[in-house]
Amino acid sequence: METQSIVSVADAITAASAAYDALAELAEDVEDEWSYVTDLADAWRERLAEVADARGHEPAGDGVAEAVAILSAEVGAIDDPHRAIDWLSTFPQVLLVAVGENP
Amino acid sequence: MRFQDAAPDARAVVYAGIQADPLVARAATLLADASLEQRILARAAMNGMSTDPVVWRSMFPRLFGPSNGAGPERDRSEAILEVALAVAERGEQVRSQVRGAIVESLTELLVRRRSGIAAPGPSGATVRRERRILFDGVRAEIHPYDVTVEAPGASEAIDCKWGARGINADVLHQLDDARTHAADEDESLAASLVVFDARRSCDVRLARQTAPHERTRIVSLETLDELAR
Numbered sequence: 117m118e119t120q121s122i123v124s125v126a127d128a129i130t131a132a133s134a135a136y137d138a139l140a141e142l143a144e145d146v147e148d149e150w151s152y153v154t155d156l157a158d159a160w161r162e163r164l165a166e167v168a169d170a171r172g173h174e175p176a177g178d179g180v181a182e183a184v185a186i187l188s189a190e191v192g193a194i195d196d197p198h199r200a201i202d203w204l205s206t207f208p209q210v211l212l213v214a215v216g217e218n219p
Numbered sequence: 220m221r222f223q224d225a226a227p228d229a230r231a232v233v234y235a236g237i238q239a240d241p242l243v244a245r246a247a248t249l250l251a252d253a254s255l256e257q258r259i260l261a262r263a264a265m266n267g268m269s270t271d272p273v274v275w276r277s278m279f280p281r282l283f284g285p286s287n288g289a290g291p292e293r294d295r296s297e298a299i300l301e302v303a304l305a306v307a308e309r310g311e312q313v314r315s316q317v318r319g320a321i322v323e324s325l326t327e328l329l330v331r332r333r334s335g336i337a338a339p340g341p342s343g344a345t346v347r348r349e350r351r352i353l354f355d356g357v358r359a360e361i362h363p364y365d366v367t368v369e370a371p372g373a374s375e376a377i378d379c380k381w382g383a384r385g386i387n388a389d390v391l392h393q394l395d396d397a398r399t400h401a402a403d404e405d406e407s408l409a410a411s412l413v414v415f416d417a418r419r420s421c422d423v424r425l426a427r428q429t430a431p432h433e434r435t436r437i438v439s440l441e442t443l444d445e446l447a448r
Contacts, residue, residue, distance in 0.1 A: 150386070151427065152424065155423050156424075156439070159422075179280025182277050182280070183277060183280050186274055187278050189279065190267060190268055193269070199266065204415055206259070206263050210278060210279070213256045214280060214281065218255065219312075219417045219418075219440075
């Protein structure tokens with residue numbers, strides 16, 4: 117989904133998912149942490165799905181489309197898998213507060 | 220149970236220099252009164268790739284958007300962003316150390332807000348950094364605790380981590396061992412682990428740990444203000 121077409125909270129979460137998936141793939145390069153990385157990403161995907169189910173139809177809010185685009189670009193610039201692990205936690209927190217949710 | 224300053228070894232000397240960095244104190248002071256969203260901003264920007272403030276203002280529309288105009292909260296968000304980017308602009312290794320020192324300093328500031336600590340008397344509690352805890356007949360741990368509350372009947376050992384990934388068997392064992400050794404001496408010692416990360420991430424990490432942690436209080440990004448109570 118293109119970020120320009122973000123209208124609702126569900127749109128914002130869907131648009132961010134590709135960047136999050138790529139981040140998780142990079143983080144999996146840290147072999148010793150593979151299980152943690154997959155569990156962590158699954159836990160946050162579950163939380164994002166909960167929000168999409170509960171509030172997905174609501175308007176995304178001012179600035180959210182741009183926030184998702186910039187957040188996705190920011191993590192797209194990460195090339196260190198260790199930093200990617202840290203951002204696997206940070207990314208959904210930033211996304212959730214952008215749409216008015218507590219993590 | 221006795222508290223003791225950590226040995227001034229090479230690590231301690233280097234780390235004392237980092238803790239004394241004015242940037243650490245400024246960040247901790249700002250974060251002590253910050254909202255959850257402002258703390259998430261700090262966490263993101265301190266470990267981000269971009270150091271352009273425009274990027275971060277756009278990423279946090281509820282902090283920097285038109286609905287949050289001029290005022291003390293907007294000023295605090297700007298100040299937190301400025302200090303977070305100053306941390307990010309340090310080299311990779313240094314900024315990792317500075318982030319850790321900020322979490323410790325923030326923890327100390329919040330703990331000092333507890334009643335009974337703010338105005339210490341003869342029997343009042345003291346808050347210290349980098350202290351070891353000694354027990355009769357027990358070999359002392361090598362690593363000091365990041366923050367300690369030293370008070371008769373209400374002591375606490377606190378370790379701090381930047382992220383959930385920092386939760387490991389060593390820190391969980393050390394905290395739980397201190398608590399149980401204190402109990403063996405009929406002393407009360409609370410054990411806490413402060414993690415500058417979301418509770419959900421901490422829970423994922425903890426689920427993988429076999430080290431005892433059921434009686435260690437986990438303080439996450441969402442509950443930092445509980446340190447002051």
